[in-house]
Amino acid sequence: MARAMDPGPAPKKQRFATARQIVQAYSMTRKTDRWIGAWVLGTFVAVLAVFVVLGIVFDHPVYLSIVGIPFAVLSALIVFGRRAEKAAYATVEGQPGAAAAVLNQLKRGWTVQPAVAATPKQDIVHRAIGRPGIVLVGEGSPQRVGTLLAQERKKLGRVAPDAPVIDFQVGSGEGQISLKEFQRKLVKLPRILQPSQVADVERRISALSSLGMQVPKGPLPKGMRAPRQMR
Structure with missing residues (x-):
């Protein structure tokens, strides 16, 4: 009978990898947010102090202090995550291709x-x-980007006229939105198309981009809603 393999080292490696990721994220965040350590430590101490006080009030200081530790750790991690995300957006804000980085994080x-x-x-x-x-x-000049977006919408209208098209301008110019706001709006977009319809849209646009390939014509499958615009 074959001996069972010891699964012990794998979780340990995962824990070390997670710890390294947290340290790396902290180091990168520290470059733009020098108060990150104070915020994280302060949150941990404040939450734990609440449980200690409750323990004293209810005459169970040791028990409630122990219970409060995981809550304090969780609260500190939440604060760290939010400030790390804010620092990450601040680092790439205004750089060409920053919006593409947000898109590449889509599931x-x-x-x-x-x-x-x-x-x-x-x-x-x-x-x-x-x-x-x-x-x-x-991304870029609002006027020039507006022209580019109009040209792309026109191209898409020839091959996928019934597909919803949503456009954004990311930047600091008039009518543009920040990276963080763009990310929030992106994840809240309603799901309109079925997977089969998404595949059909991809096929049509791929045909448009391929040299020598005939662009398919005709309407998309029924059931699609009217395009919804958002800026």
């Missing part, structure tokens, strides 16, 4: 194509296709 079910259109002045449009429809994201 399974999305097809992301960075820089489907661009100008020599670093105005860029990225595209993502998923159940909410076709998402176009522009």
